[in-house]
Amino acid sequence: xxxxxxxxxxxxxxTGGALLSSGSLSVLAQPSAQSPPATGTRLDLVxxxxxxxxxxxxxxxxxxxGIEAFVKRGDRVGLLVNSPFKNVGASVNPDVVLAVLExxxxxxxxxxxxxxxxxxxxxxxxxxxxxxxxxxxxxKYESGxxxxxxxxxxxxxxxxxxxxxxxxxxxxxxxxxxxxxDGVRYSGALKNMMGLCPFSTNSFFHWGTLRLGWYGxxxxxxQCIADLNLVRKPNLCLSDAxxxxxxxxxxxxxxxxAFETVVASINPVSQDAFCCRFLGLQPEEVLMIxxxxxxxxxxxxxxxxxxxxxxx
Amino acid sequence: MPSGQPDAKRSIPRxxxxxxxxxxxxxxxxxCSQAGExxxxxxxxxxxxxxxxxxxxxxxEPQTAExxxxxxxxxxxxxxxxxxxxxxAVTATYKNKEGKRINLDIYEMRSSESxxxxxxxxxxxxxxxxxxxxxxxxxxxxxxxxKGPYQVTLSGYDTQKETLEGILHMGRLVAERIDASP
Numbered sequence: 001x002x003x004x005x006x007x008x009x010x011x012x013x014x015t016g017g018a019l020l021s022s023g024s025l026s027v028l029a030q031p032s033a034q035s036p037p038a039t040g041t042r043l044d045l046v047x048x049x050x051x052x053x054x055x056x057x058x059x060x061x062x063x064x065x066g067i068e069a070f071v072k073r074g075d076r077v078g079l080l081v082n083s084p085f086k087n088v089g090a091s092v093n094p095d096v097v098l099a100v101l102e103x104x105x106x107x108x109x110x111x112x113x114x115x116x117x118x119x120x121x122x123x124x125x126x127x128x129x130x131x132x133x134x135x136x137x138x139x140k141y142e143s144g145x146x147x148x149x150x151x152x153x154x155x156x157x158x159x160x161x162x163x164x165x166x167x168x169x170x171x172x173x174x175x176x177x178x179x180x181x182d183g184v185r186y187s188g189a190l191k192n193m194m195g196l197c198p199f200s201t202n203s204f205f206h207w208g209t210l211r212l213g214w215y216g217x218x219x220x221x222x223q224c225i226a227d228l229n230l231v232r233k234p235n236l237c238l239s240d241a242x243x244x245x246x247x248x249x250x251x252x253x254x255x256x257x258a259f260e261t262v263v264a265s266i267n268p269v270s271q272d273a274f275c276c277r278f279l280g281l282q283p284e285e286v287l288m289i290x291x292x293x294x295x296x297x298x299x300x301x302x303x304x305x306x307x308x309x310x311x312x
Numbered sequence: 313m314p315s316g317q318p319d320a321k322r323s324i325p326r327x328x329x330x331x332x333x334x335x336x337x338x339x340x341x342x343x344c345s346q347a348g349e350x351x352x353x354x355x356x357x358x359x360x361x362x363x364x365x366x367x368x369x370x371x372x373e374p375q376t377a378e379x380x381x382x383x384x385x386x387x388x389x390x391x392x393x394x395x396x397x398x399x400x401a402v403t404a405t406y407k408n409k410e411g412k413r414i415n416l417d418i419y420e421m422r423s424s425e426s427x428x429x430x431x432x433x434x435x436x437x438x439x440x441x442x443x444x445x446x447x448x449x450x451x452x453x454x455x456x457x458x459k460g461p462y463q464v465t466l467s468g469y470d471t472q473k474e475t476l477e478g479i480l481h482m483g484r485l486v487a488e489r490i491d492a493s494p
Contacts, residue, residue, distance in 0.1 A: 084387070086405065086415050088453065088469050120372050121405060121413060125469060183388060199384055214383070214391035248434060251389025253454040253467040255438075 044305040045265035045274055050312040053242045053262060054128060057099035059312050060238065060264035070236045071171050073108030078169030080234075082176045082192045083118035087252030089245040091119065092177045094126035096240045096262055100175060101135050113140045113165050116195035146198055153295065154227035156208065156220050162231055163196040174234035174268060178241040178275040180249035183215035184222060186276045186286045187250050189237045189268035193228045219287065226291035229268060233297060237271040239263045241278045269298030270305055352376040355402045357493065358418055358462075360485035367408045368478055374404035386417075396430045397422035399461075406482070412468065414478050418486065419463045431458040434465065442480065445487040455479050459490045 046063040050056035061067050071077060079100065083091040104112055123129045123136050145164040151157055166172065174189050181187040194202050205224040211217040241261040248254030259278050265271040269292045273283035283289045283300040293300045355376065362369050375385060378400040382390035385403065393401075399420045407413045421427040424446075431447060435456040439449030445459030453475070454467035466483050468475035 085389075087467050121407070124411060125413075181388065182391065203383075213395070214388065248389075251386045253451070253465065256452075 042306070043308050044267075044299075045263065045270050045307045047261055047263045047274065047307070047309040048312055049259070049261045049309070051260060052095070052312075053093045053240065053260075054095040054099045055312055056242070056260070056262040057096045057238060057240075057264075058103060059310070060262050061100070061103055061236075063308055063310070064236075064264045064266070067103040067107045070173070071104050071107040071109050074110045075108075075170040076111045076113065076168065077104050077109045077171045077173060078113050078115050078166055079104075080115040080166075080172070080174050080192060080195055081118065082116075082187070082195060083122050084116060084195070085251055086119045086121070087245070089243050089254070089256045090177070090179060090250060090252040091122065092175055092240045093242050094118075094123055095128055096238065096242070097175060098126060098128055098132050098135065100173060100238060101139070102132065104173075105135060105138070109171075111140060112138065113142075113169055115142060115163055115165050117141050149231055151227050151230050153230055155291075156223040157204070157227035160228055160231065161198050161201045162228075166196055166232055171236075172232055172234045174237045176237070176239050176271075177244055178239050178263075178278050179244040180246050180254065180279060182249060183218065184225070184286065184288060186272070186279055186281055188239055188272040188275050189234070190225055190229055190272050190288050190292050193231070193268075194225065196231075197228070222287035223291055225288040226295055226297075229292050229297055230295055234268060235266075237265050237268050239271055239275045241275055244278070246279060267298030269293050269300050270302070271298075273298075273300035273302055274307070352378065352400055352402060354493065355400055355418060355420060358486055358489045359402065359404055359416070360482055360489065364485055365406065365482065368406040368414065368482070369408075371405040371407040371413060374402050376400065376402045392433050393419055393421075393430055393463075396433070397426035406478075408474075408478070410474075412470070412472075412475055412478070414475065414482060415465075415467045416482060416486070417465045419465075421461045421463060424458075424461050427458045427461050427463045430463045431456060434463070444480065444483045445490070448483065450476070450480070455483050457483055457487065459487050462490055 043064055046060045048056040048060045081092050081097050085091045101112060129136060142163060143165055146161040147164045148159060148161050150159050174192055176189045176192040179187050184191065205221050206214050209217045209220045241259045241263060243256050243258045245252040245254040246257045257278060263271060263275055269289060272289050276283060276286050289300050299305060356374060359374060377385040382393060382398055382401055399422055401419045403417045405413055405415050421430060435449040439451045442448045442450045445457040448455060448457035452471045454465065456465050464486055466479045468479055
């Protein structure tokens with residue numbers, strides 16, 4: 001298990017221009033010591049339907065074992081939220097994020113780092129932003145520093161420039177929005193990881209095989225996304241399927257789907273395998289899901305998972 | 313290079329091409345910035361002034377992008393615009409005293425035909441036809457219209473009458489300013 005401190009020691013080499021050793025990164029892809037075990041009576045995935053996204057998100061976390069199963073007192077939490085898009089249904093509902101933030105602070109998180117800055121005016125979209133102003137103020141935002149990391153097990157992506165903040169946190173929480181995507185059809189937890197990379201790295205995802213068009217080589221793009229997820233597996237995933245665009249993604253605006261559901265799980269593959277169905281897709285139809293499953297990042301076979309659905 | 317393990321014969325030219333593409337990206341990236349660069353001043357003039365908007369005021373500085381820098385401004389949403397002949401864009405957000413917000417995106421395309429194609433892609437045959445610009449489609453919470461070489465999108469965060477009226481009012485003001493632009 002790599003710790004924040006041990007990573008920082010290694011990252012010192014990165015700033016000097018050297019790449020991290022392949023050994024250190026293969027460890028990075030393993031579940032954190034704080035991840036709850038996937039066996040036994042613990043649930044793999046929880047889907048909570050409810051009118052209030054804040055309540056639904058907090059209930060989902062409780063049902064998955066409570067925030068204490070993921071965040072310990074004094075932890076630094078890194079929160080990767082899909083929230084740079086200003087159109088409704090293209091970013092996570094801020095109430096879902098506020099619910100996670102409040103839970104992390106309750107658990108005694110020392111610091112919460114927003115790994116990808118939200119769009120301007122994002123918090124004001126929430127009616128709870130006034131009451132939770134101190135929670136929002138306590139957030140730290142992205143440092144803008146990137147580290148070049150090797151991905152030895154990557155198939156198409158052997159190295160990537162990734163936000164350094166990701167490796168400076170003890171707990172990593174991935175909060176995505178379930179939505180349509182013009183290129184890869186569906187955007188969720190796996191795709192959200194691209195938010196950690198600068199434009200130059202993401203351009204390689206799109207143009208790395210030199211085929212014309214932003215989506216000229218979808219197999220390569222999907223493989224790169226799956227490979228990028230090897231860099232660090234989240235301790236906890238949440239997806240907002242309350243209201244989301246079902247066309248014109250990822251930016252919108254477009255027709256909205258409204259399933260009033262928040263989904264929580266312990267790995268991004270199961271999370272996406274479950275959530276892509278809100279868009280009428282099967283996991284096999286979203287290429288990055290089977291590719292990430294082949295990397296051992298989680299199971300896309302929903303029938304083999306312990307899933308609980310409930311309404312609040 | 314499907315496996316990330318290029319064969320020796322093709323790796324050098326591909327690497328060189330990739331370096332060229334990277335330079336291309338970087339050179340265009342510098343064009344994505346806060347408003348104020350000379351090339352986009354003309355586009356900024358299409359934004360309705362607050363004096364014409366009554367209850368709506370600008371929320372922060374408008375942002376602009378030229379060419380490939382659109383990818384930095386609207387991410388993967390840029391693909392279709394670039395494919396259809398994108399030139400430059402300005403995006404701005406307006407808010408009122410109740411805290412409601414309206415997003416305004418103006419895309420200057422290479423020609424009226426380019427604008428027509430992107431309008432078809434964004435609006436399809438859906439929505440309610442409304443008299444704004446050359447062609448317009450109003451949906452539950454957003455409006456798409458085209459006027460000459462411009463494709464314009466306005467979107468709110470709810471379907472309330474006040475928001476939709478604001479969207480339509482703003483859309484008409486933008487269409488008038490396109491008419492009046494040189």
